[in-house]
Amino acid sequence: MTASTTSRVIKERPQRRLIGTIAAKELGETVRSRWFWLWAIAFAGLAALLVTVALPGSEIDGYSGFGRTSASLVTLVQLIIPLMGLTLGALSIAGPRESGALRFLLSHPVSRTEAFLGTYLGLGAALAAATAAGFGIAGLVTVAGGVPADTASFLWIALLSWLLSLAMLGVGMLISTLTRTSGAALGGAVFVWLMLVFVGDLGLMGTAAATRTPVGVLFGAALLNPIEAFRLAALATFDNSLDVLGPAGTYAVDALGDALVPLLLVVLSAWVVAPAALAWLRFHKGSDL
């Protein structure tokens, strides 16, 4: 036997049982945390409030009935869900690393990949629960208000919201792997949220106005922001009137037609996969514990 055969690397495959155990623990811990309840209650409460305000009686921005309810929810999701995903993700690795819990977990026969996947899935499930709670309450209020609900559109927006939360969770986890302390990770998460929600949107509009940017470029730039991709995908489905989003939306409808929503879905899916994959790579190769 040669030295090379004795020292060969034996691949240790991730075990679903371990990933499930860690995910269940993560889900339970998140659902018990004050952070989570704060977000979930804020989301569900504001969703109920917005839906009540948007009930028949007035017509805003060309929307009426259920369309107006959905538009209100989309606006709420754009603000709350990214912050929720980012903060949960940011605390997911930096926190346990700081406290020593990650060291304890990885002193078991558990690989870094299993720990990462378990954490991601557990938090993803917690975000699904929060999204479901928010949309569930909004749906109940809508039905109670006598507005005929377009269930398919409602579920579609809920699904897109969950995808957005997963994308933001991945970005948060990437921040978590790049920072040493949970404080720094939280700071990074809030900074990214501000960039995506406010600077991205306003910066894009300002740049377009000042430089007369071609509308195609404007649309392309909007797609780089997952929150914009979510908004376009959500609004495109129930009213097919992206013109309310300005020239970029009009351009998108004219140029892409039926291909628009699948394209937006691909963009959103890429945002779900890429940051999480980078976070896993960084954690897997990564830092000492």
Add this chain to the structure above:
Amino acid sequence: MIVITDLTKRYGSRPVVSDFAVEIPDGESVALWGPNGAGKTTVVRCMLGLVGYEGTIEIDGLDAKTRGKAVRSLIGYVPQELSFYDDMRVIELLDYSASLRGLGAGRVDEVLSTMSLGDHVDKRVRELSGGLKQRLGIAAALLPDPPILLLDEPTSNLDAAARDAVVRLLEDLRHDGRTMVVTSHHMEEVGMLVDRVVAMEDGHKTIECAPMDLAEELGIRAWLHLITTNGATNTAVEVLTARGFDVRPNSRGVLVEVSAQAKGRAVAALHEAGIEIEDIEVWR
């Protein structure tokens, strides 16, 4: 069998462990002894694959770098302090640790009973005293009945009573036939817990010896104040000087420089010479 060869760990360009090597046969208890920052905890973390390193670590013939999970399945690890998972209950923490190792509730019950934690199962970790937390850490480490126990400063954050209790517990475990690696900076503790001491300083192995020889190897000396009966001081000085001791008389008796772990020799010398000793004080 644990075989560590040419182990080097750097943080940036700064080495914290340099060319460290040790072999630990099955069933032996070994202490990594040294001051804070000597590199002993880093060696333990390398063994668990928690940090990257240069060199090789083989445990039961398995390379810790490439077979990390298999290696960790042989090891029970007791961290310095169980200061995390504070909101979990004792039973939840043990159940979680057991499920990560594919063990059932029956094994948790066994360990709870062995470690006398049965009365505390519903307490949250933060409600436990330092000694109980350490007992819980040891219980979690013992769940898989591992052939190897790694204990990182197991008594460092405990008060005297809790420390005695943990040391007694570890003494019992030592005789179970497991391989034990204990990091510590307490000399008295390693004397009770291990068969061999590997002393470290600035990331290097400096001394490898039996625990009883550690003080001698380190050149640590003690002064014994032997208080003799009236009129015996001069005779005591003569007897001890003749035996090669450095002796200084004072108003109550004699001060004798002795090896920190062979204090009895001076006492025995005076006893053989028929000199009565009223009291003994140890001055470091």
